[in-house]
Amino acid sequence: MNITILIISYRSIKKLDQCLYNIGKKINVIIVENSDNKNLKKEIEKKYPNSKVILNNSNLGYSTAANIGIKEIKTKYVLLINTDILIKDYQVLELEKEIESTKEDFSLATPYHDDLEDFIMNNNFDKFLENRKTLLNDSSKITKIDLLKGCSILINLNKFDDNKIFDQNYFFFFEEIDLCRQIKEKGESIYVFNKIRIKHENAKGFEGDAIRYQNFRNWNYLWSSFYYNKKHYGFLTSFLKHLGKLLRFGFFSILFIPFSKDKFRKYKFCFLGLLSSIIGRNSNLSVKILEEKIL
Secondary structure (H helix, E strand, C coil), X not given: CCEEEXXXXXXXXXXXXXXXXHHCCCCCEEEEECCCCHHHHHXXXXXXXXXXXXXXXXXXXXXXXXXXXXXXXXXXXXXXXXXXXXXXXXXXXXXXXXXXXXXXXXXXXXXXEXXXXXXXXXXXXXXXXXXXXXXXXXXXXEEEECCCCCCEEEXXXXXXXXXXXXXXXXXXXXXXXXXXXXXXXXXXXXXXXXEEEEEECCCCCCCCCHHHHHHHHHHHHHHHHHHHHHHHHCHHHHHHHHHHHHHHXXXXXXXXXXXXXXXXXXXXXXXXXHHHHHCCCCHHHHHHHHHCCCC
């Protein structure tokens, strides 16, 4: 095959097992586990001999883990998926056939999944990435798009000069948006293979404290949003764009202290993530939210 599957995992052996069960044992899979869980490596490699687990000593974030995995891949294409993606082996084979039959020159692509259309149509990340007016549908085999979702990315490795495809300053969120922008700036193509339909169990790839995970997501989304805009439009533009949010999150985090713990946490971690990005603190600080009792 010309496709290797790459999965980024973080202490989610149940979801990882479910993902691998659907893939089967015929396709080579590399898993980058963002922990030092030796039992996970032993169990997964024994149960799925077509898989290789790379253990990181700590949680390095999505972008860094993806780049580590990509270095190990020898095939022309890598299908990078989350543990909450359900894809069958025959769908990967169909994907390869579609690539060969269409002969389209692309840098990134994805099979169609249930939340992709909403993600594209409601794109508020960057006006440079076109907000598509036409819906994805079955009438054509492929659709050219500007933006795809990070849960499922087919990467044409021949289009990249080195293995550092993702910007490692991102820990979580916006790494795929940043990559899509780079592709469009180069005048290269991103496609959806509409005939191949997979399932994404959105935001269910983490097995752990749900509150802590939500705090982690809120912190990272705002950190990454500011960094993305600073990277592409400059610090001042990004600061002015986010100033209202910074003031609002700070005000509401104080306002809800006596009334709602949930809303207090939400606004607190949004505020802290945004403030950290503004003052230039590294995004890997957010790992403490997952691994320590910072509630």
